Amino acid sequence: MRTQSGRQKLVLIGNGMAGINTIEQLLTYTQDYDITVFGNEPYPNYNRIQLSYVLEGSKSIDEIILNRREWYAENVITLFTDTTVTRIDIERQRVITANGMEAPYDKVIIATGSKPFILPIPGAQRKGVVGFRDIRDCEQMMAAAKTVKQAAIIGGGLLGLEAAKGLVSLGMEVTVVHLTDTLMEKQLDPTAGAMLQKELESQGIRFLLNTRTVELYGEEHVEGLRFSDGSELAAQLVVMAAGIRPNIEVATASGLKVNRGILVDDYLQTSAPNVYAIGECVEHRGECYGLVAPLFEQGVVLAKKLAGVETAPYEGSTVSTKLKISGVDVFSAGEFMEGNDHRVLRFHDDWKQTYKKILLKENRIVGSILFGDVEDASLLAKWVNQQAEMTAEIHERIVGGGCCGSKKITAADAMDDDEIVCGCNGVTKGKIVNVIREQGFTTVEEIKACTGATRSCGGCKPMVEQILLAVLGNGFAGSVAKEQGICSCTPLTRDEVVAAIKEKHLTHVKEVMHVLEWTQPEGCSKCRPAINYYLGIVWPTEHEDERESRFVNERLHANIQKDGTFGVIPRMYGGVTTPAELRKIADVSEKYDVKLVKVTGGQRLDLLGVKKEDLPNIWADLDMPSGYGYAKSLRTVKTCVGSRFCRFGTQDSISTGIALEQKFERISMPAKFKMAVNGCPRNCAESCTKDLGVVGNDGGWEIYVGGNGGIKARMADLLCKVKTEEELMEIAGAFIQLYRETGRYGERTSEWVERIGVDVIQQAIVADQANRHALHERIELAIAQLSDPWKEVLQNQELRERLYEPIHKP
Numbered sequence: 167m168r169t170q171s172g173r174q175k176l177v178l179i180g181n182g183m184a185g186i187n188t189i190e191q192l193l194t195y196t197q198d199y200d201i202t203v204f205g206n207e208p209y210p211n212y213n214r215i216q217l218s219y220v221l222e223g224s225k226s227i228d229e230i231i232l233n234r235r236e237w238y239a240e241n242v243i244t245l246f247t248d249t250t251v252t253r254i255d256i257e258r259q260r261v262i263t264a265n266g267m268e269a270p271y272d273k274v275i276i277a278t279g280s281k282p283f284i285l286p287i288p289g290a291q292r293k294g295v296v297g298f299r300d301i302r303d304c305e306q307m308m309a310a311a312k313t314v315k316q317a318a319i320i321g322g323g324l325l326g327l328e329a330a331k332g333l334v335s336l337g338m339e340v341t342v343v344h345l346t347d348t349l350m351e352k353q354l355d356p357t358a359g360a361m362l363q364k365e366l367e368s369q370g371i372r373f374l375l376n377t378r379t380v381e382l383y384g385e386e387h388v389e390g391l392r393f394s395d396g397s398e399l400a401a402q403l404v405v406m407a408a409g410i411r412p413n414i415e416v417a418t419a420s421g422l423k424v425n426r427g428i429l430v431d432d433y434l435q436t437s438a439p440n441v442y443a444i445g446e447c448v449e450h451r452g453e454c455y456g457l458v459a460p461l462f463e464q465g466v467v468l469a470k471k472l473a474g475v476e477t478a479p480y481e482g483s484t485v486s487t488k489l490k491i492s493g494v495d496v497f498s499a500g501e502f503m504e505g506n507d508h509r510v511l512r513f514h515d516d517w518k519q520t521y522k523k524i525l526l527k528e529n530r531i532v533g534s535i536l537f538g539d540v541e542d543a544s545l546l547a548k549w550v551n552q553q554a555e556m557t558a559e560i561h562e563r564i565v566g567g568g569c570c571g572s573k574k575i576t577a578a579d580a581m582d583d584d585e586i587v588c589g590c591n592g593v594t595k596g597k598i599v600n601v602i603r604e605q606g607f608t609t610v611e612e613i614k615a616c617t618g619a620t621r622s623c624g625g626c627k628p629m630v631e632q633i634l635l636a637v638l639g640n641g642f643a644g645s646v647a648k649e650q651g652i653c654s655c656t657p658l659t660r661d662e663v664v665a666a667i668k669e670k671h672l673t674h675v676k677e678v679m680h681v682l683e684w685t686q687p688e689g690c691s692k693c694r695p696a697i698n699y700y701l702g703i704v705w706p707t708e709h710e711d712e713r714e715s716r717f718v719n720e721r722l723h724a725n726i727q728k729d730g731t732f733g734v735i736p737r738m739y740g741g742v743t744t745p746a747e748l749r750k751i752a753d754v755s756e757k758y759d760v761k762l763v764k765v766t767g768g769q770r771l772d773l774l775g776v777k778k779e780d781l782p783n784i785w786a787d788l789d790m791p792s793g794y795g796y797a798k799s800l801r802t803v804k805t806c807v808g809s810r811f812c813r814f815g816t817q818d819s820i821s822t823g824i825a826l827e828q829k830f831e832r833i834s835m836p837a838k839f840k841m842a843v844n845g846c847p848r849n850c851a852e853s854c855t856k857d858l859g860v861v862g863n864d865g866g867w868e869i870y871v872g873g874n875g876g877i878k879a880r881m882a883d884l885l886c887k888v889k890t891e892e893e894l895m896e897i898a899g900a901f902i903q904l905y906r907e908t909g910r911y912g913e914r915t916s917e918w919v920e921r922i923g924v925d926v927i928q929q930a931i932v933a934d935q936a937n938r939h940a941l942h943e944r945i946e947l948a949i950a951q952l953s954d955p956w957k958e959v960l961q962n963q964e965l966r967e968r969l970y971e972p973i974h975k976p
Contacts, residue, residue: 173197173198173199173200174198174199174200174272174273175199175200175202175269175270175271175272175273176192176199176200176201176202176271176272176273176274176275176472177201177202177203177204177261177269177271177273177274177275178201178202178203178204178274178275178277179204179251179254179261179274179275179276179277179278179416180204180205180275180276180277180278180279180445180447181203181204181205181206181207181210181211181245181247182205182211182214182277182279182445183211183213183214183215183232183445183458183461183592184277184279184444184445184446184461184462184464184465185203185275185277185444185445186203186211186232186233187461187462187465187591187592188275188277188444188464188465188468188469189201189203189243189469190233190592191465191466191469191470191592192469192472192473193241194469195469195470195473195475196472196473196474198473199273199472200242200244201241201242201243201244202243202244202245202246202269202271203238203243203244203245203246204246204249204250204251204261204263204269205245205246205247205248205249206248206249206250206251207247207248207300207301207302208247208248209227209231209247209301210231210232210233210234210235210237210238210245210247211231211232211233212227212230212231212232212301213230213231213232214299214300215458216230217230217298217300217301217303217304217328218328218329218331218332219332219933220301220304221304221307221308221328221329221332221333221335221336222331222332222335222336222933222935223308223335223336223889225886225932226887227301232591232618246263246267249263249264249265249267250263250264251263251264251416252264252416252419253416253419253420254274254276254416254420254422254438254441255268255420256420256421256438256439256441259271259272259274259440261274271440272440273440273441273442273472274440274441274442275442275443275444275468276416276417276428276436276441276442276443276444276447277443277444277445277447278413278414278415278416278445278447279413279445279446279447280299280410280411280412280413280446280447280456281297281299281410281411281413282297282298282299282303282325282406282407282408282409282410282411283406283408283409283410283411284297284406285320285379285406285408287379287380287381287382288380288381288382289381289382289383289384289388290382290406292382292384292386292387292388293386293387293388294310294314294384294387294388294402294403294404295382295388295404295406296310296403296404296405296406297405297406297407298325298326298328298329298405298406298407299325299410304332307329307332307333307336307403307405308336310402310403311333311336311337311338311403314338314402314403315337315338315339315402316338316339316341316400316401316402316403317333317338317339317340317341317401317402317403317404317405318340318341318342318343318390318391318399318401318403318404318405319333319340319341319342319343319404319405319407320343320379320391320404320405320406320407320408321342321343321344321406321407321408321409322342322343322344322346322349322350322351322373322375323349323350323352323407323408323409324350324353324487325407325410326342326344326405326407326408327342327349327350327362327366327371329405329407330342330366330371331366331369331371331935333403333405334369334370334371334935335935338403339372340370340371340372341371341372341373341374341399341401342371342372342373342374343374343377343379343391343393343399344373344374344375344376344377345376345377345378345408346375346376347375347376348360348375349362349363349366349373349375350362350496350498353487353496353498353502353535354496354498354502354535354537355502355503355504355523355535357514357521357523358496358498358521358523358535358537361519361521361537361538362494362496362537363375365494365519366494368936369935369936370936374393374399377393377394377395378393378394379391379392379393379394380392380393380394382404383398387402388401388402388403388404389401389402391404410446410456411426412426412427412428412446412447412448412449412454413446413447414427414428414447417436417443417447420438420441421438422436422437422438422441422443423436423437424449425449426449426454427446427447427448427449427454428443428447428448428449429448429449430442430443430444430448430449430450431450432450432467432479432480432481433467433468433471433477433479433480434448434450434464434467434468434471434480442468442471442472444461444464444465444468445461445464446461448464450464450480450482451481451482453482453483455483455485457485457487458592459483459486459586460483460485462586462592463480463483463586464480465592466584467479467480468480484499484500484547484550484551485499485500486498486499486500486543486546486547486550486551487499494537494538495536495537495538495539495540496536496537496540497534497535497536497537497540497543497546497547498534498535498536499533499534499543499546499547499550499551500525500531500532500533500534500550500551501525501527501532501533502523502525502533502534502535504525507527508525508526508527508532509525509526509527509529510523510524510525510526511523511524511526511561511564511565512524513564513565515538518538518539519537519538520537520538520539521535521536521537521538522534522535522536522537522539522542522564523535523536524546524564526556529555529556530553530554530555530556531546531549531550531553531554531555531556531560532550532553533550534546534549534550541628542563542564544578544581544585544629545563548581548582548585578595578629578632578633578635578636579636581595582595583595583596583599584596587619587626587629587630587633588617588618588619588620588626588630591617591618591619593617593618593619593626595633597617597619598613598617598619598630598633599633599637601613601616601617602633602634602637602638603637607634608634608638609634610627610630610631610634610923613630613634614630620925627923627925627926652692652693652696652910652911653689653690653692653693653696654685654686654690655679655684655685655686655689655690655693656682656683656684656685656693658682660696660700660910660911663678663682663696663697663700664700664703664704666678666681666682667700667701667704667705668704672701673701673705673708673709674701674712675689675694675697675698675701675712675715678697678701679693679697694715695715695716695798695911696911696912697715698711698712698715698716699798699834699836699911700911702834702948703834703906703907706944706947706948706951707947707951719796719797720796720797720798722778722781723781723785723792723796724776724781724796725795725796727774727775730778731761731774731775731776731777731778732776732777732778732781733772733773733774733775733776733795734772734773734776734781734784734785734788735766735770735771735772735773735792735793735794735795736751736770736771736773736788736790736791736792736793737770737790737791737792737793737794737827737831738769738770738771738793739803739823739824739827739828740769740803740805740820740821740823740824740827740843741768741769741770741802741803741804741805741823742805742820742824743771747790750787750788750789750790751763751771751773751788753787754773754784754787754788755773757787758776758777758780758783758784759775760773760774760775760776761774761775762774762775766795766802767802767804768793768795768801768802768804768840769802769804769805770793770795770802772795791831794831794832797834797838798834798835798836798837798838798839798911798912799831799832799833799834799835799838799839800827800830800831800832800833800835800839800840800841801838801839801840802827802840802841803823803824803826803827803840803841803842803843804823804840804841804842804843804851804852804856805819805820805822805823805824805842805843805844805845805851806819806843806844806845806846806848806850806851807819807820807845807850808820808821808822808843808844808845808846808862809845809862812845812846814845814846814848815845815846815862816845816846816862816863816864817845817846817862817863817867818845819843819844819845819851819860819862820843822843822860822862822867822891822894823841823842823843823860825891825895826841826843826860826895826898827841829895829899829949830898830899830902830949832952833902833906833945833948833949833952834906835902835905835906835909836905836906836909836910836911836912836913836914836918837909837911837912837913837914837915838914839857839858839902839915840856840857840858841856841857841858841859841860842856842859842860843859843860843862844859844860844861844862845862846861846862846863847861847863849861852875853870853873853882854870854873854881854882855873855874855875855879855880855881855882856870856873856875856882857871857872857873857874857914857915857916858870858871858898858901858902858915859871859873859882860894860898865887865889866887866888866889866890866893867887867888867889867891867893867894868884868886868887869884869885869886869887869888869894869897869898869901870882870883870884870885871883871885871901871915871919871924871927872915872916872918872919872920872924873915873916874914874915874916876914880916880920883919883924885897885901885924885927885928885931885932886928886931886932896938896939896942897931897932897938899941899942899945899946900930900931900937900938900939900941900942900945901927901931902945903941903942903944903945903948904927904930904931904941905918906945906948907941907944908922
């Protein structure tokens with residue numbers, strides 16, 4: 167049934183990750199097919215793994231799309247969305263849809279995925295009861311969160327916990343109801359399950375374990391759950407997350423052999439000729455898989471089979487799970503519950519909240535659990551898959567230690583080329599190695615743009631970096647050389663100094679230098695301000711700012727100029743001033759013989775040519791806050807006119823800019839910090855080159871970070887989109903606090919974002935709601951400790967004399 171072009175007709179039933187990944191791989195081997203894809207959702211192929219981000223609001227539907235409609239067109243693929251296939255006419259080789267369409271085929275792939283298991287209990291069909299499997303489910307839950315407050319999740323597996331995470335972030339009271347006494351009992355033992363429960367409870371999720379739901383009560387709409395012991399739980403939203411079932415409806419209607427799933431052989435062929443199946447809908451050698459990696463492994467085999475490329479058969483997958491649940495790293499592979507025939511290696515650090523467990527059978531590794539520290543996850547997955555024999559070298563890797571100079575086994579070294587590195591996008595190690603060698607890539611960003619690895623959740627970024635290092639050797643500068651000390655006075659890095667301050671409870675600059683054995687007892691102009699800053703970050707309520715350790719500009723609240731005079735910049739919130747303030751500035755400028763009044767790029771006035779001895783009095787006469795044009799803190803918040811006056815404005819950028827400036831002024835940061843707020847996407851205030859830029863639109867605000875318009879110019883990255891000013895303020899506060907806590911002294915956000923990666927920042931602030939709240943609380947604590955230093959100078963004669971004397975008069 168070849169077309170006029172001579173190509174065969176291939177029909178894909180299902181537009182999900184498994185099916186489209188198979189098509190992507192097929193296109194790398196052959197162009198010998200005219201491809202038609204049927205999907206029963208109104209969207210192109212999207213990342214189902216990231217539905218929890220859509221639910222919590224940190225990502226939009228558009229942001230989780232993997233293949234846009236343009237991709238289908240570019241690859242000459244005919245896409246039918248919102249179209250359900252009901253059966254396959256095997257004899258006539260036709261695919262039949264619910265709306266009567268018929269599509270002929272030479273080969274057909276069934277990739278219909280799975281469906282949520284709905285408990286067969288009374289009330290399960292009431293309104294307010296949903297599954298958690300697709301975008302429609304997310305939309306129902308998000309709509310419910312706007313009108314009701316209590317939610318129950320039935321099922322404490324991965325899906326249930328992700329749903330709970332999303333609903334808590336939407337402000338709901340969430341209780342997870344689970345049949346057993348251990349969360350994720352199919353992947354975790356009781357110890358790891360209890361650690362996970364404790365962490366999630368700290369994030370606001372409640373749990374009812376060993377609890378069996380027997381009824382959902384209410385009238386038309388669900389009002390609560392009733393349990394086997396007679397107790398009840400009020401809930402106006404119930405999410406069924408008690409498991410999934412292969413979607414075999416098309417196969418059953420077509421007369422194919424099915425059991426739990428669609429029965430396939432080692433080349434993914436069903437019981438009918440030219441009909442193949444892949445993904446969560448299939449059963450292979452008695453196993454059905456619900457994780458991404460096995461589906462991509464199946465896709466490799468099927469793509470080669472369809473392309474006529476020689477391939478080894480699919481022989482099944484060793485199931486391993488590497489997850490990040492609400493900011494907690496969890497890994498499980500193979501067997502995880504010990505029996506009489508197992509030997510167990512177990513390491514439990516309750517202080518660091520880490521747990522390692524390795525199961526041996528006849529001295530071979532057959533299973534593992536990692537909690538909190540999953541650095542060895544890829545290695546253990548490989549060893550479990552191979553049932554590798556435990557050796558002294560493997561034990562050393564797991565436990566740590568070993569002889570000096572011994573080479574540490576890396577996960578990248580141990581991986582085979584056909585092993586999946588990026589589970590979200592099905593990218594193998596071999597593919598990454600090839601693009602590094604063939605295209606000369608040296609950065610993670612280049613690999614992401616070409617292969618998609620790290621594009622989605624970002625969890626594989628460390629592995630991609632390891633592969634870069636393994637391929638390039640000394641040519642990769644990512645983390646090869648040891649970081650230098652913060653200055654020539656010490657070999658200690660920023661992280662080592664901060665760790666020592668915390669561990670030894672050091673509270674003064676000189677104490678840090680003495681205890682950490684500075685080579686220069688008094689330090690230098692580079693390290694003294696840095697230590698003073700780090701002390702303030704670690705001990706916000708204990709450390710008293712040591713102004714003598716600050717740079718001269720910060721001590722005097724003015725910018726020293728090349729002729730020894732100073733520039734004074736009073737703060738004008740959001741670039742807004744009044745006639746009274748302008749008169750005052752004019753009067754002061756005449757009184758103190760100011761040489762030049764300059765409008766700055768930050769929408770303020772700079773009074774230049776001020777004598778040092780006049781600084782205290784000029785500030786007293788101005789009676790305006792300092793604009794901190796000299797400090798490592800918030801300098802300016804540039805704003806456009808916004809919706810108050812501009813005909814294009816959609817948001818009140820002036821009010822928002824003033825609110826941001828008033829909230830975060832005077833807070834210390836690693837380097838100077840600039841903001842901008844635009845009332846519409848025309849971007850008149852130039853948010854794209856600011857440390858934190860905000861752009862208003864009809865639906866809310868876009869937040870950009872890491873921009874720089876200076877010597878090392880850099881366009882800002884989109885961090886996220888928010889709907890309200892309250893969300894904007896919280897995200898801004900969390901971003902600033904994360905920068906304060908992890909930035910190196912003197913490091914601009916543009917450098918900091920490049921160093922740690924925008925994906926890491928998004929995970930810490932946008933995806934991890936609990937971490938964002940914690941960061942926001944810490945910056946609020948720091949703000950509460952602030953005072954007006956320029957007022958202290960005016961009111962303290964002794965301080966004035968110490969800072970401003972001796973005055974060198976002509």
